[in-house]
Amino acid sequence: MITVLDISNIIYGGHYGSTSSMRPRSVCGFPTGGLFKLFGLLASNLSTSDFALAFDGDSIIKKELLPEYKANRLPNYSVYAEIELAKELCSLCNIPILFDSKYEADDFIYTLCFYVSMLSNERERITIYSDDRDLACCVAPNISLRNATTNGRYIDFENFSDRVIDKAKIPYNSLLLHKLFYGDSSDNYKGKSFPSTSFDILFSDLHSSLKPLIDEGLAINLHYSNYDVLSAVLNDVSYLEEDKKSILQSARIVYPYILDYSDVPFRDLHNSCSSGNLKLYTAYSHLNVFSKNDINMNKFLSVCKTLGVPCHGISAVDKDKEIMDLLYLRGQELSSGDFMVAKAKHKSHVEDSKPLLTMEFPDELSEG
Numbered sequence: 338m339i340t341v342l343d344i345s346n347i348i349y350g351g352h353y354g355s356t357s358s359m360r361p362r363s364v365c366g367f368p369t370g371g372l373f374k375l376f377g378l379l380a381s382n383l384s385t386s387d388f389a390l391a392f393d394g395d396s397i398i399k400k401e402l403l404p405e406y407k408a409n410r411l412p413n414y415s416v417y418a419e420i421e422l423a424k425e426l427c428s429l430c431n432i433p434i435l436f437d438s439k440y441e442a443d444d445f446i447y448t449l450c451f452y453v454s455m456l457s458n459e460r461e462r463i464t465i466y467s468d469d470r471d472l473a474c475c476v477a478p479n480i481s482l483r484n485a486t487t488n489g490r491y492i493d494f495e496n497f498s499d500r501v502i503d504k505a506k507i508p509y510n511s512l513l514l515h516k517l518f519y520g521d522s523s524d525n526y527k528g529k530s531f532p533s534t535s536f537d538i539l540f541s542d543l544h545s546s547l548k549p550l551i552d553e554g555l556a557i558n559l560h561y562s563n564y565d566v567l568s569a570v571l572n573d574v575s576y577l578e579e580d581k582k583s584i585l586q587s588a589r590i591v592y593p594y595i596l597d598y599s600d601v602p603f604r605d606l607h608n609s610c611s612s613g614n615l616k617l618y619t620a621y622s623h624l625n626v627f628s629k630n631d632i633n634m635n636k637f638l639s640v641c642k643t644l645g646v647p648c649h650g651i652s653a654v655d656k657d658k659e660i661m662d663l664l665y666l667r668g669q670e671l672s673s674g675d676f677m678v679a680k681a682k683h684k685s686h687v688e689d690s691k692p693l694l695t696m697e698f699p700d701e702l703s704e705g
Contacts, residue, residue, distance in 0.1 A: 338385070338464070339389060339461065339463045339464070340463075341390075341446050341449060341463060341466070342388065342391065343442050343466060343467035344390055344393075344423060345392065345393045346466075346469050347371065347378065348371030348374065348419050348420050350371070350486035350488070351371035351373055351374025351375065352419060364644060364664050365664040366664075366665060366668030367664040369664070372422065372423060372644055373645065375423060376426075376641050376644055380637075380648030381648070388626065388627055388628070389446075389449055389625060390432065390433075390435060390625075391434075391436075391442035392420065392434055393442045394436065394437055394441065395438055398440065414671065418671045422664075425663065429633075429659075430636045431631070431632045432627060432637075433625035434625065435449070435625050440594060443472060443593050444593045446465060446475060447472075447562065447595070448594075448595050448596045450465075450480055451563070452624060453620065454477060454480070456620055460479060463481075464480075464481055464483050465480065465483065466483050468485050468488055468489030470489075470501060471512070473512050474561075475562070476492055476501075476509075481494075494558075508544070509561075510561035511540045513588075513592055516591050517536075517588055518531075518535070518536040531577075531580040532580065533576055534576070534577055534584075542574055543561065543570050546573070547560055547566065562592065562593065564585075564588055564592040567592065639655070639660060642657070643661060
């Protein structure tokens with residue numbers, strides 16, 4: 338079992354969540370509500386699950402393609418500062434993360450779900466913690482979306498149509514195609530109409546192409562949310578000639594990227610390991626999936642102690658001076674405005690990102 342955390346969503350929810358005597362709002366002058374929630378989730382589940390932590394980039398490709406993408410969201414630098422400190426604390430604990438300035442957490446999460454589902458024939462269970470219903474594009478028989486706060490929804494394969502979109506019962510798994518046509522106000526994406534087709538017609542074409550392949554084990558449910566699969570289906574329908582390019586341009590904003598962020602391409606990994614368990618074990622290391630045995634538990638417990646997170650074994654450790662000093666320093670940077678200046682400078686010097694993975698699909702799908 339893998340638990341995947343959408344870090345920005347979790348820290349945002351924790352930052353604005355209700356207070357309690359067990360949860361300090363700040364430590365050494367630095368806000369810690371989001372960090373408390375993040376490390377609380379880890380502490381509660383490390384003994385029973387593997388984990389993957391996905392962070393949003395701050396100069397993502399989709400904003401370059403569509404400048405108004407998510408432009409309606411007002412920045413909260415206290416939340417941003419907690420997210421940046423979460424990266425530092427993970428590094429101190431030897432916790433691997435999924436991050437690239439050019440990509441969203443959604444891209445990493447979809448990539449991980451896709452790889453693991455392909456390698457396990459949709460048997461490996463995955464739970465995604467996020468209130469972002471866009472991630473319901475990952476929901477499958479083996480994958481569920483669990484709400485991170487009371488504002489979110491628990492969405493699984495069985496209740497998908499009833500819960501994924503308010504007042505709109507749509508077929509499984511048509512979320513991204515529905516968003517392409519009808520938009521999403523939370524992302525400031527307005528949707529688009531196409532003269533030669535509609536949501537219902539295009540989904541019918543996608544479904545009729547994919548469902549037989551899924552039934553035969555030649556494709557998986559996450560192919561419904563795959564940009565290259567959509568492109569292959571569009572290539573097979575003649576009535577879309579005038580709208581095909583426009584649909585694909587809009588879909589590139591809506592659909593997640595599949596990232597080749599490991600040293601071993603997926604197809605090579607799939608072909609080189611004869612054992613399904615070995616494939617998964619090898620994939621985990623490339624996908625930055627970790628377990629309790631992979632991290633520095635003494636440092637992890639010290640972080641929990643310092644943040645006030647209750648967990649087993651915490652009484653045996655002391656608050657960590659290194660972490661206390663780090664919290665104080667980051668608190669000073671935040672209150673003085675230095676953090677905001679540093680973040681603005683960082684966005685103007687984005688590193689080159691790793692290449693996209695060109696996926697191979699069943700011949701039947703590619704040929705139509």
